Amino acid sequence: MKLTGAQALIKSLEMQGVDVMFGLPGGAILPVYDPIIDSPIRHILVRHEQGAGHMAEGYAQATGRPGVAMVTSGPAATNIVTPLANAYMDSVPIVVVTGQVATGSIGSDAFQEADITGITMSVTKHNWLVTDANDIPNVVAEAFHVATTGRPGPVLIDFPKDVANASMEWYWPTSVDMPGYKPNSRGHSKMIAAAVKMMFESTRPVFYVGGGVLKARGSEALAELVELTGIPVVTTLMARGAFPDDHPLCLGMPGMHGNYTAVTSMQQADLLIALGSRFDDRVTGKLDGFAPNAKIIHVDIDPAELGKIRRPDVPIVGDCRSVIEDIIKAIKSDPDAFQQRADISEWVGTVKEWQQKYPLKYEQPSLSGILKPQYVIEKLRDAAPSDTIVVSGVGQHQMWASQYWKFNHPHTWINSGGLGTMGFAVPAAIGAKVGKPDRTVWAVDGDGCFQMTAQELVTASMERIPIKVALLNNSYLGMVRQWQEMFYGERYSEVYLSPDLPDYVKWAEAMGCAAFRVESAEEVGPAIEKASEINDRPVVVEFRTDSSEKVFPMVPAGVSNDNIILGPEGLN
């Protein structure tokens, strides 16, 4: 069967099981948009290419399947660099196809030419420039294989226009031949035995759970291991929901804005069992002062993470789920050793005392008084179904959402952790809703973030993707304002945005959404109720919140986690 390169590309995507793609056509990718008309793949037309990339990420994080985005060459390709970098930092499997000028014109500074394989080399797991139409099925198969196996990540296929127009004889490869790519998923049995021994000897152990557990679909295995061992769990920003917040052994989020118990339990632990986490600076604080007396068991599928920041005593390369399952097996295989393991009840007791003594706190003055953002999050949380998917942007609202939501199901929290991409929430929420249409999807966004990608609400309205947006409008770039208040002597530089410019309600309505404004605590409940009833189009609820509210606890940058500031009274 003879196909054009464009037809072969679309057919290859179909062969990979792609059911939806996010994109925006243009000159160089034109030939590929023609066969889309005849394809069962749903194409969602975005309003900016960055949106396509983040939607693919949201889709991938909600479903576990790779997200696909397709855009044209040059400026479209550069517009999708941010989502690629974001997906690379957070290990999100997405496949991005970019158009490219004809192979004969590459290097000539042709119209809308950009060296996108060169530009994205450091923000993709791998990328390909297709120069021969006969390579297309192989390249697509390799791209999906690389994106979804090992440590997942973004890949890019650059697709010149003449390759799209060329003719090829269709085939579909039965396997991929990549001699340099052989990810290892099984942990070494010797290391697993060493880990179990170390766990049994520890009197103050903590599971330090990262996004790798979610990527490995390892939440159930983790729950079993925690039940078996009784060891407390912290879930990092990328792992919220990997272990249920309602579980008595769940200590919540550690790090710069982590709660006291999560931060301090790591500081005082004698053993950290790091599962798919990477000792990010936002978790460790000042590295010399981080968990000074803890031995480290580090499980990660990426060997380069082991010893990158902190040298592990027991390094285990492997897929988190597989390793956790092997650890459980190893524990069960030796009941005597299990019986004689060190007693951790005193430690668990201490941790629980901290939880009682140092809960997260804020004060909502009165129902008619100024509205606190945390109150909004709590009200949203209480009104939403427990499997609601929460998607956030980056900044104060992100931290409050992570702190105050109760995540009791895996894959219900989607945010930009590593790169910290403002504007992530709206498009990622759209992608998540496309992937999980039966779930309620709330984007919790800030006013600064919202203005960066809000145009995708037009996409959501057009495509009837009824996401809900809780816009916490505090008229400022709030996190930057917080730092200027705390560390720059209240000298506010370029952080004021205005509460009513733009008029968010009118703007949202102009984009086809239902929209309303909430200015006091007593209006919060009814507004959420109203938003919950609207399911035929996107909803934007603008909450006017206290602009002076800061995120606490906080460990200032460059300071040891021992010096955690619990609230505004802890300043000066």
Place this chain on the structure above:
Amino acid sequence: MSISYIPGNGSLVDSTESAKVMHHHVLSVLVENRAGVLARIAQLFSRRGYNIFSLAVAPTDDSRFSRITIVVDVDSAPLEQITKQLHKLINVIKISELDPADSVECELLVATVNADISARGHVMELVALFDGKIIDVGTDKLTVLVTGEPDKLDDFSELLSSFGIVELQRTGRVALAKLERQSNKLKNTTGRAG
């Protein structure tokens, strides 16, 4: 017959730079022979803040693969982290760290040096001592070629500099692991094979 330079014994030049050499490691990296692979490697080093001391790239006998010999400055990052990050590149097939004691290394140096009538004889003598060749002759200059271990070339260029080097170019080292066969033979003949 002729006296030639024996590297490493310090008989001709006292090497005061040996401490510096200690921080260098030689990585022999087998990669897929595809467009852009060198760019990926160079980009990785730049992005992660690793320093390349020298680099040599050429195809191997198997046209699907090339071998890149990278001398890295491990003051910039632990060697383990460098190799692990390199391994993550899809086109990288195999990385071997070559210990100078267990590898054969070679580098090539060409230099144009001032050599008027009075100095010419001395330059030629020096080149002969290092088993080198004169590859071009001008009225008052010579272009010379020397191959061998990097230390030897260091010494040669230092000695040559007293004549006035006009231009000098080195290739960066290439290296391969020493053959296992030799040590086995040695073990067998000394009866210590195990």
